[in-house]
Amino acid sequence: MPCAAAFKTSLMLSDGREQVSGFSMAGELLGLDGLASGAHASGAVALEDAEVCAIPYADLNQLASQNAGMQHVVSRLMSREIVREHTLMLLLGSMNADERLAAFLLNLSQRLKARGYSGTEFHLRMSRAEIGSYLGMKLETVSRTFSHFQDQRLLEVDKRHIRIVDMDGLTRAFEWRVH
Amino acid sequence: MPCAAAFKTSLMLSDGREQVSGFSMAGELLGLDGLASGAHASGAVALEDAEVCAIPYADLNQLASQNAGMQHVVSRLMSREIVREHTLMLLLGSMNADERLAAFLLNLSQRLKARGYSGTEFHLRMSRAEIGSYLGMKLETVSRTFSHFQDQRLLEVDKRHIRIVDMDGLTRAFEWRVH
């Protein structure tokens, strides 16, 4: 099955619980948060077999100092990461369960489409619990919301296999839009 | 009155609602998110009279490309912003109302103390609604939670004037879930 390599990045709490802070796909950069302190505040776990390309910070730094264009690229990537997290904050701060899951699926759909995969039919690489942690809700609520969308003929769901049958309806489920 | 200049940064939604994404104090840098797209995804509003020092992006870019140290400083600041937002995500994703407000007050206390102000008695420069937006709860809930803390002899609250009378108790309220 064709699939974009997937990682989850998460923040660990001292009692062992984790908060998933993002899911990344092929071509996306991880670990930018480590530049601040030298140590990474978050951890990344592959959700399936994946190829990774590690870039030591020292090398990156070296590269950037020699090349103004490269330095610009790094800035943009980090800045984009900040914007991405703003979206998640909006999601966690002011949306209900339906809107959260709709936003999650539409975002996933867009990113898959941009990479040449189907934007309407795909396989989730993460569990209900991980989705829930990411969206700030419990796994049972995630499951219920999937069923809810299925009842409304917005999706067809079979475990982790998802087919979006009414993209417009799903989009309407979260009509909020950042200016 | 001695006070650290305060800004709020927020994301606007098309229906007029806003999500506050942060409160900044003197010496903190704003607008890093603008580097990605050229346009800023968020807006900043002064909560009181303040002095600002604007740095055109072009200048910053110029400065960084000539000076490796400067470029490093910018990277670190942006990276720290990402870490800061991770904390907020944890807060929005996995804490209840009491824990959220406790975390907010303790954070504020620490930052004020670090700047030479009292860490136990201070004046809030933002409304209940703004605090609520930041913490992902309604203004009534913010107000109720303040009253709740007062009943527990953790705080003394008079409108926007706050005195922390039991710092340990407040810390415990915050770390209860996080351990």
Add this chain to the structure above:
DNA sequence: CGGAAGATTGAGCGTAGTCAAACCGAGTGG
């Protein structure tokens, strides 16, 4: 086969949201 892990569904409950009323302080104008 039996056990483990993930997903679904139901029942009941509790936290925080909604709606509404009252209060308070500051500013304005008759």
Add this chain to the structure above:
DNA sequence: CCACTCGGTTTGACTACGCTCAATCTTCCG
């Protein structure tokens, strides 16, 4: 000076959304 408005805050009553606990089912695998 007092009446009035206006924005912000507090509090109450009720509601509802999502959490908790629990049972069932499927899939996978030793």
